[in-house]
Amino acid sequence: MSAPTNVNKAVSRAKSASGKLTTPRLLLLISGLLLALFAVRAGTGANDLTSAGQIGGMLGLAVPIGLAGLGGLWAERSGVVNIGLEGMMILGTFFGAWGSWHWGPWAGVVLGMAGGALGGLLHAVVTVTFGVDHVVSGVAINILAPAVTGYLAKLTFYPVVGSKQSPPLKPLPTINIPGISPWLTGIEKHHWFAISDLAGILGALVTGLSILVVLAAVLFVGTYYLLWRTPFGLRLRSCGENPTASESLGVNVYRYKYIAVIVSGALAGLGGVYLVMVSSNIYQDGQTGGRGYIGLAALIFGNWRVGGLAMGAGLFGYTDSLQLRGSDAVHALLLAVAVLLLGIAIRMLLRKSYVGALFSLVAAAMFALWFAMTKDVPAQIVSTTPYVITLVVLAFASQRLRPPKADGIPFRKGQGK
Amino acid sequence: METTTSGRNPRARSTRFARIDWEKVLLGVAAPVLAVLFAGLVTAIVLLISGKNPVLAISDIFSYDVKPDSTVYILNRGTIYYMAGLAVAIGFRMNLFNIGVEGQYRMGAFFAAYVGGTLHLPGALRIIVIIVVAVLVGATWAGIVGVLKVTRGVNEVISSIMLNFIATSGIIAFLLQPGRLAANNPGSNDVTTAVLPTSAHFFTFSSYGGPIWGFIVIAALMGVAFHLVLSRTRFGFDLRTTGQSDGAAQASGVNVKKMIVTAMLISGGMAGLIGVPELLHESFSYGLTFPQGWGFIGISVALLGRNNPVGIALASLLWASLDRAGGQLTFDGFDTEIVGIIQGTIVVSVVVAYEVVRRYGLKRQQQKVGRELAAQSGTASPQQKEAAA
Numbered sequence: 001m002s003a004p005t006n007v008n009k010a011v012s013r014a015k016s017a018s019g020k021l022t023t024p025r026l027l028l029l030i031s032g033l034l035l036a037l038f039a040v041r042a043g044t045g046a047n048d049l050t051s052a053g054q055i056g057g058m059l060g061l062a063v064p065i066g067l068a069g070l071g072g073l074w075a076e077r078s079g080v081v082n083i084g085l086e087g088m089m090i091l092g093t094f095f096g097a098w099g100s101w102h103w104g105p106w107a108g109v110v111l112g113m114a115g116g117a118l119g120g121l122l123h124a125v126v127t128v129t130f131g132v133d134h135v136v137s138g139v140a141i142n143i144l145a146p147a148v149t150g151y152l153a154k155l156t157f158y159p160v161v162g163s164k165q166s167p168p169l170k171p172l173p174t175i176n177i178p179g180i181s182p183w184l185t186g187i188e189k190h191h192w193f194a195i196s197d198l199a200g201i202l203g204a205l206v207t208g209l210s211i212l213v214v215l216a217a218v219l220f221v222g223t224y225y226l227l228w229r230t231p232f233g234l235r236l237r238s239c240g241e242n243p244t245a246s247e248s249l250g251v252n253v254y255r256y257k258y259i260a261v262i263v264s265g266a267l268a269g270l271g272g273v274y275l276v277m278v279s280s281n282i283y284q285d286g287q288t289g290g291r292g293y294i295g296l297a298a299l300i301f302g303n304w305r306v307g308g309l310a311m312g313a314g315l316f317g318y319t320d321s322l323q324l325r326g327s328d329a330v331h332a333l334l335l336a337v338a339v340l341l342l343g344i345a346i347r348m349l350l351r352k353s354y355v356g357a358l359f360s361l362v363a364a365a366m367f368a369l370w371f372a373m374t375k376d377v378p379a380q381i382v383s384t385t386p387y388v389i390t391l392v393v394l395a396f397a398s399q400r401l402r403p404p405k406a407d408g409i410p411f412r413k414g415q416g417k
Numbered sequence: 418m419e420t421t422t423s424g425r426n427p428r429a430r431s432t433r434f435a436r437i438d439w440e441k442v443l444l445g446v447a448a449p450v451l452a453v454l455f456a457g458l459v460t461a462i463v464l465l466i467s468g469k470n471p472v473l474a475i476s477d478i479f480s481y482d483v484k485p486d487s488t489v490y491i492l493n494r495g496t497i498y499y500m501a502g503l504a505v506a507i508g509f510r511m512n513l514f515n516i517g518v519e520g521q522y523r524m525g526a527f528f529a530a531y532v533g534g535t536l537h538l539p540g541a542l543r544i545i546v547i548i549v550v551a552v553l554v555g556a557t558w559a560g561i562v563g564v565l566k567v568t569r570g571v572n573e574v575i576s577s578i579m580l581n582f583i584a585t586s587g588i589i590a591f592l593l594q595p596g597r598l599a600a601n602n603p604g605s606n607d608v609t610t611a612v613l614p615t616s617a618h619f620f621t622f623s624s625y626g627g628p629i630w631g632f633i634v635i636a637a638l639m640g641v642a643f644h645l646v647l648s649r650t651r652f653g654f655d656l657r658t659t660g661q662s663d664g665a666a667q668a669s670g671v672n673v674k675k676m677i678v679t680a681m682l683i684s685g686g687m688a689g690l691i692g693v694p695e696l697l698h699e700s701f702s703y704g705l706t707f708p709q710g711w712g713f714i715g716i717s718v719a720l721l722g723r724n725n726p727v728g729i730a731l732a733s734l735l736w737a738s739l740d741r742a743g744g745q746l747t748f749d750g751f752d753t754e755i756v757g758i759i760q761g762t763i764v765v766s767v768v769v770a771y772e773v774v775r776r777y778g779l780k781r782q783q784q785k786v787g788r789e790l791a792a793q794s795g796t797a798s799p800q801q802k803e804a805a806a
Binding site: 083122126130131132133135136137139140141142143144145146147148150151154155290293296297300378380381383384387388390391394395396 | 463467569571575576578579580586587588590717720755758764765768769772773
């Protein structure tokens with residue numbers, strides 16, 4: 001009896017060791033991916049793949065997705081599923097624009113976050129106090145929020161502008177490091193392998209960087225520190241894993257869930273502010289375009305962890321911004337995907353997983369063929385990339401994903417078993 | 418539940434029916450009525466704050482909605498919302514949240530419009546083909562969700578959201594272009610599929626206020642079928658059991674995985690039909706301006722109507738009449754957008770109201786059972802008291 005169990009244990013241990021993403025491995029993986037991208041750029045001449053403009057665009061599109069996802073992280077780590085991120089983001093866009101219009105950009109940031117937090121508070125009242133199904137409440141908020149902002153926009157902006165758009169808003173400050181930007185642009189122009197690529201990436205980081213991007217980065221690091229390195233974070237996460245146990249240890253579960261969901265709303269609201277004040281300079285109805293949902297997808301892609309979420313948001317932002325930069329860049333990306341799949345096939349072959357290797361190889365060949373046979377990729381197909389990736393990740397890696405254990409389960413005080 | 422312990426004595430049985438039913442009905446009706454009243458109150462406060470007269474708004478809504486042309490509009494709109502509500506409700510009864518109705522109906526309507534416009538068939542046959550294609554496409558799109566759930570354990574909410582985007586901003590946006598499956602509509606900026614000939618228009622009932630869509634019959638039949646299948650067939654029983662406890666269903670021999678895929682297919686098939694009345698009565702082609710958002714309205718009316726065919730019918734009529742009133746309100750200086758606030762507030766407050774009522778009912782039931790047990794055993798032991806509470 002005991003021998004097979006031991007073998008099983010050993011096997012599972014070996015599996016978990018080989019499958020675990022340690023920091024050196026992760027760095028190796030990322031640099032490998034970057035090198036592949038650089039090689040494709042040099043090979044195809046699609047210089048937009050790593051241009052400062054593309055990377056800047058990626059940051060611009062990744063930040064709102066990332067902020068929404070970060071909001072989702074807070075809520076779901078405390079055990080409350082937040083489909084309402086989209087609605088909270090919409091509240092953020094209106095209140096951000098309204099505050100900015102009246103009292104300047106910083107008031108916009110504060111009011112936008114407050115607006116989102118208000119949506120979070122409503123979600124908390126409905127799910128935590130009344131114990132309603134989290135998804136139902138989230139969807140209800142997504143129905144209510146655009147109705148409220150639509151009414152308010154009509155009331156406030158319509159008499160001034162004549163439509164439900166806000167007047168042009170004053171921008172937030174941006175950061176430029178003098179001297180370095182032109183120098184990096186010079187290097188980028190030479191199109192040297194790897195060096196110019198890195199110059200492009202760095203160039204995006206030092207040229208016209210919005211202060212909100214910096215704030216978002218601080219919030220990501222801060223969230224990691226708060227949730228994983230402090231007693232407060234441990235208690236908050238324990239509410240998402242096993243609220244009954246936390247309750248028995250004297251944690252006020254309701255209070256932690258309230259805090260988490262309100263913070264969640266505020267972060268989604270900040271994502272909305274970003275859309276209004278950095279991505280554009282006006283408020284419009286329907287400006288979020290489902291980014292709250294993509295944030296949720298990035299959260300799942302990132303396995304409910306800060307680092308993974310950042311990678312997911314970056315990836316979705318990258319595909320989104322490629323779409324804006326003309327089709328030959330996207331076309332080159334097909335080759336990059338083929339190279340990536342080839343790498344996966346080789347890795348599977350080395351691990352003696354022949355069926356998987358065959359599948360990856362066939363997929364790689366298909367992408368390479370697609371690259372060779374066509375000249376461009378329709379923008380509509382590119383725009384679906386985040387959703388397809390999320391579905392594929394969910395379908396093939398869901399065993400590795402580990403959401404918080406009590407995520408989405410209504411919790412009643414004093415009735416735990 | 419009422420029939421489980423029915424005695425052999427018919428009189429006792431009927432009194433039991435009367436007693437329990439009344440309480441349940443009262444509680445069931447109380448929640449949506451309270452939610453609608455609450456939404457009215459919130460709206461009145463919003464109007465007062467923005468300096469408008471709430472009494473005038475409410476009298477507007479009531480007086481305008483009873484005009485004949487308004488009534489026809491409400492019936493036609495209500496038909497669509499009713500079908501959307503049923504599609505969502507069948508999922509809810511199974512404890513599946515089909516948030517993907519939005520994508521399913523648009524895929525169904527788009528491909529049905531394309532096939533219907535391209536094939537040259539005699540009138541009735543063309544209509545049948547359109548309906549079949551819409552149902553099949555909707556069911557397929559929802560089937561992906563079901564298969565992903567049972568084979569890979571993917572949560573249906575997340576996958577349906579992803580599929581909504583893939584359907585609308587990917588597939589339809591890609592195909593709905595001149596040179597692909599659509600063409601520029603002469604005389605407007607719209608890009609549409611080929612326009613259906615008049616022989617493919619669905620029948621209507623003429624009335625004072627304009628034509629009432631023949632699809633209202635199909636919607637009503639769907640409602641009847643929904644009720645009969647769920648409450649009178651083995652399949653419906655299995656479906657409801659799986660919804661309440663998949664463990665119990667499994668133990669009683671239900672193949673839960675098969676049940677999930679079947680429920681998603683049915684829900685998606687019904688969702689595929691939602692766009693068809695618009696196609697056969699109003700637009701006759703699928704274009705850039707084809708209405709969107711009905712999937713989410715379906716969720717709203719299913720929640721308000723509590724997944725019950727009669728409840729959903731009332732809810733969809735309410736929704737349609739609020740929509741209609743929105744047009745009139747602008748004439749009296751109100752903003753149309755106030756209707757959205759009424760509807761949104763109804764959705765949020767109705768889910769809270771149902772949960773409160775459900776818990777209140779549960780508590781009442783527990784107390785009653787506790788009292789009965791105590792009366793039976795004369796002096797109940799402490800354990801029993803605790804269990805009853």
